[in-house]
Amino acid sequence: MRNSEEYIENRLKWRAGKNGLPSANSYFFDEIDTNEKLKFHEILQSFDIGKPVLLFKGENNTWTIIGTKMIASGKDSSFEAIEHSEIDTYTVGEDPMGIFSEPAKMKDFDKAKQHQIIMKAKEGRILTIHGQRGSELYAMLNIILMIDRITTTNEK
Incomplete structure (x- = not known):
C-alpha cells in the first residue's frame, strides 16, 4: 500500500x-476543466508521471504538475520532468544557499519574491520548477519535501 499510486x-x-x-x-488536477486536462494529458503523453494530482500555475504561462510518479514543469507546451526517486537536491529561488553555485548574500534574498524551485537530479541535470510567488511556492516545497521523505523511506 505504501508504494501504491493511491497512497501517494x-x-x-x-x-x-x-x-x-x-x-x-x-x-487538484481532477477538479480542473476538462479541456485543460486534455491539454496537459497531450503535453505529457510521452512521460509516465503517474496520476496527475496537483497543478500549480506560475507566472507567464508557466505551470507545474505533481503526479504520483513524477513532477513536470514548463511553459506553454515545452517542459521537463523528473521522477520522484531521481530528485537529489532542491532549493527555493535563485539558489540562496549555494547548493548549485556560489551562495547569495542572504540579506539580498527575499523569500516573498521567489517563484521557482531549482532541482538537481541524481544524474546531475538541473531543472526549474515553476510556481506563484509567496505561500503557494512554499506549499509546493513542503509537498516536495514529503515526496522526498516517502521516496527515501521506500528506498531503504
Whole structure:
C-alpha cells in the first residue's frame, strides 16, 4: 500500500490541504476543466508521471504538475520532468544557499519574491520548477519535501 499510486495520491492531497491548497493558482488536477486536462494529458503523453494530482500555475504561462510518479514543469507546451526517486537536491529561488553555485548574500534574498524551485537530479541535470510567488511556492516545497521523505523511506 505504501508504494501504491493511491497512497501517494492521498498523501499529496493531504499535504496540499495542510498547506491551504487548492488556492488561487493551485488546483487538484481532477477538479480542473476538462479541456485543460486534455491539454496537459497531450503535453505529457510521452512521460509516465503517474496520476496527475496537483497543478500549480506560475507566472507567464508557466505551470507545474505533481503526479504520483513524477513532477513536470514548463511553459506553454515545452517542459521537463523528473521522477520522484531521481530528485537529489532542491532549493527555493535563485539558489540562496549555494547548493548549485556560489551562495547569495542572504540579506539580498527575499523569500516573498521567489517563484521557482531549482532541482538537481541524481544524474546531475538541473531543472526549474515553476510556481506563484509567496505561500503557494512554499506549499509546493513542503509537498516536495514529503515526496522526498516517502521516496527515501521506500528506498531503504
